[in-house]
Amino acid sequence: MGAREMAVAARESSRRLQALSSEERKKILLAVANALETNEKLITEENEADVAAAEKAGYEKSLISRLVLKPGKISNLAKSIRMLANMEDPIGHVLKRTQIAEGLILEKTSSPLGVLLIVFESRPEALVQIALLAIRSGNGLLLKGGKEAKQSNAILLKVITEAIPESVGSKLIGLVTSRDEIPDLLKLDDVIDLVIPRGSNKLVSQIKNSTKIPVLGHADGICHVYVDKSADMNMAKRIVLDAKVDYPAACNAMETLLVHKDLVQTGGLNDLVVDLRLEGVTLYGGPRASAELNIPETHSFHHEYNSTACTVEIVNDVQAAIDHIHEHGSAHTDCIITEDHEVAEVFLRQVDSAAVFHNASTRFCDGARFGLGAEVGISTSRIHARGPVGVEGLLTTRWILRGSGQVVDGDKGVTYVHKDIPIDS
């Protein structure tokens, strides 16, 4: 089946899925959870074959570790699917209700986006999470997984698809196996509604540059922590260390530390530097910090280390910190550490990033930590969804108008009242 046929078939199935009742969609999710547990042995065997092949091919250890479905993984997945099944159905929510005129009621309701294309790298459990988010949100799905996980992905999709009733159809989720098909898929802006690349910055940038379909994702995570002169320095140390070393390769890790100039005199800057070095962090400086601390100068402030390294710079005040972030950041997650409430509010109001924090580690910027349930990714796009994206990002809206014969007739047809009606009523 060609790329277009797959996408069209996925949309048709998604429309049948949307037409089901909430209870029926919930049953599908529960059936998938059961099917995964029932077929655990089969899944594990196929996964072991992938792992053996990857080892034989001499792949990196980190890739192989991402490939392995560890014992307990399947039952954990089944557990999270059951949680998703018991969540309130996200489709058909009334978001707003307005009386337009006598007997003419308008509702803005949530509805599925349509067809998603998700490109992900090695972890096979990502296939399960994504497929279930798509079912929960009523969307059709085309998936392209890593070739190392070929057998794992095939068996997982087979098990999931067999649990989808015939009334919806087996083509709700399509698996694209060859990388060569991606360019064809990326051309289908009339039948695919959203592309979500889950993987390296390079993957995201490549996809963004080669499609007219909207892309949800982030290419850069250049997160800043600004330590104000009024900071509690013990708190500052704790947050700065967590933001950098809790998981240095994460997109929400700190890449640039900005320090108020007064902290040079007080020794605050030096204390932070000593602590970072104790944790094995390599420091690069902006012009002022490299002179002050005698460290190598960074070649660019717009740089994501993705490792135990970061840039340090000295700034005059909160406004200079904000300007620096706007000029050099990636609008992902930026944080201020201060005990001065007014300074904090200036930062929170002005910093134009997806996530802006006061006195908390940048590492909190994450769907699970934000309480969104499963996460499809973190978006630094300003359109549609921004920051950590859960099921909500896979939905759009429809306007439903219920009348009793009203016509516009040059706007003399009805008397407009435009009265908001509370949604609970």
Next chain:
Amino acid sequence: MGAREMAVAARESSRRLQALSSEERKKILLAVANALETNEKLITEENEADVAAAEKAGYEKSLISRLVLKPGKISNLAKSIRMLANMEDPIGHVLKRTQIAEGLILEKTSSPLGVLLIVFESRPEALVQIALLAIRSGNGLLLKGGKEAKQSNAILLKVITEAIPESVGSKLIGLVTSRDEIPDLLKLDDVIDLVIPRGSNKLVSQIKNSTKIPVLGHADGICHVYVDKSADMNMAKRIVLDAKVDYPAACNAMETLLVHKDLVQTGGLNDLVVDLRLEGVTLYGGPRASAELNIPETHSFHHEYNSTACTVEIVNDVQAAIDHIHEHGSAHTDCIITEDHEVAEVFLRQVDSAAVFHNASTRFCDGARFGLGAEVGISTSRIHARGPVGVEGLLTTRWILRGSGQVVDGDKGVTYVHKDIPIDS
């Protein structure tokens, strides 16, 4: 100033605008309303010069009539700006509030998109409406108006810009005067966040095909009215006529009439056809209707007449109508006329369009009629905003997290509670 410099300057000004208080932004809007009234004579003179030049150049009458700022227009614009000023500030609304952990509060808040590029055709009042919506929503703006309205646009922008305080800056709104600059602007996907083309289908399609910036708009408005066998036929006639003839060139006018097969026998179909013809509507048929009614066959069901003409087809039932709409429609506005509540709900639940109506004319699909205040356009995109788009479509969100020193520390740093906090509290 080059295209990039204009966009960067507009973003910088928009950030200063965002940093103002609600009261200060409101004052700007009121100052603009006053400035327009004060300068009415000047504006009218420049507009008359444009009109005279257009007449001399032999432009079409319809274009000239769109170009004219009729008496009372300026004070009407000022009035609608004062309404906008007195609306609740759309920036900084808390949309959702969650307690993540003890002392760690997350808010999802509304914020400006950034920089908008709006391309519009002849009406000069569109400049005023768009500029004020941008100020209200805290966005920077680049505008490209029709060349026929050159002098009108220049004076309107001058008057508006002079009312913007120096603290925000005169480059918040930039006017692009030459069509040659458009291709350069459309390349700036790193500094322009959204393009809104207001004009012909051709304009919208051209822009969609030549930019990576998200485009808000609709290229086609192929709206359907489906008359079910259970319809009240007097109501059906009223709605069908209004949907087609109230304003045939509008994107929300009916282009295709679908009729249940039983209405052939009852004479219902014939009555509708007679009434449409009485109003001067030319009819084209699908295969079944053209045979039954002896009318020419349409060359395509996916056709927007934009005039007093439409396609008619006979369908077996509501499911066939839904399938027809999905296959041939443009997902703009589709309507069912029926007295059968169950049939209506099947249609309302399944039709996958921006607006889906029961027993009301498609012509109601409009920002003003929906009560959204000013409208920036109608979107048939499924991403970001769908259907009539008001100020809300010019906003994005930011996640604001307020903590007291919390760190993630491998998710052992805090005890997650994820408790929703009511927003009124």
